Amino acid sequence: MQDAPAAPTGLELDHEGPTDAAAPGEAGRSRGATLQDLVADEPLPQAPCAPVAIGMRTGRVLSVAGDRATLALGDADAPVEAAIAPSVDPAVVDEAREQGNAVLVELSPGEAPVVVAVLTTQRPRAIRLHAATVHIEADQELSLSAGESFVQMRRGGLVTIAGAQEVSMRTSQGTVRVRKDGEIELDSESEVLLRSSKSALRVRAEDEEIALIATQIRATSRGLFRMVGRLLRLN
Incomplete structure (x- = not known):
């Protein structure tokens, strides 16, 4: 009585194909299927790409x-x-x-x-800053320069204004000019006043009056001292 063939213990997948004739004992043996063989005809599903909204x-x-x-x-x-x-x-x-x-x-x-x-893609030809309040603060020093003109403010309270040709401070009623030759010009539509605590020099444009007020007034000339006027009063 012949023994019955053993029942298969698992799933066998045979791959029909050419055998390796050079390898002895393997001519009639079938090669098992690989993972690539299983998925070759069934590619993995790909998730659809969402359209770009922005x-x-x-x-x-x-x-x-x-x-x-x-x-x-x-x-x-x-x-x-x-x-x-x-x-x-x-x-x-x-x-x-x-x-x-x-x-x-x-x-x-x-x-x-x-x-x-x-987007800023190049150096601007001009910068225009417009705001309700502009506040610029430096801990030690703030400098503004353009060519031969210069303004410097230092922490200790020193403010320097320099210009190669002229330094001017203007308002709607007057101008103060310091020229490169040393000349200082005070030009006012109404009045020029130089004043210390107890002395003053006032020039008024309305009545063309010059007033010099001080505890002591000295005028010294190494040459000719001339006083010209229709009326001279020494009191």
């Missing part, structure tokens, strides 16, 4: 009108009308147009482009 582009400003701007985008054949975001000052966008700077534009499907920022 895009950013740079553009050049052609004109600004209110809270709208006309832009030139790189891939657009014609100028594009865009809104200016509420957080962006239209004056800043207009300055970008004057200086040739680019702006950052937000593009959303089905919506108008929106200018959301201004």
Whole structure:
């Protein structure tokens, strides 16, 4: 009586193919399937890519009108009308147009482009600062210079104003000039007053009067001392 064949203990996957004739004893043996064989015809599913809802582009400003701007985008054949975001000052966008700077534009499907920022792409030819209050503070020293003109403020309270040709301080009613030859000019529409605690020199334009007030007044001349007037009064 012949023994019954043993029952299979697991799943066997045979791969029909050429055998290696060079390897003895392996000619009739079948090679098991590999993982690559199992998945070769069934690629792994890929998750669909979500469409991009928001895009950013740079553009050049052609004109600004209110809270709208006309832009030139790189891939657009014609100028594009865009809104200016509420957080962006239209004056800043207009300055970008004057200086040739680019702006950052937000593009959303089905919506108008929106200018959301201004990009500085080159050194400005001019800087204009406009605000309700401008506060500049330096711990040690603050200096402003342009060519041969110079203004310096130091921590200890020293303020220096220098100019190669002339230093002028002007108001609507008068001017103080210090020229390079040492001449000092005080020009006032009404009155010039030099005053210390107990002395004063006053020049009034209204009645053409000069008043010199002091506890002691000295006038010294190494040469000719001349006093000219229609009436001289010594009291």
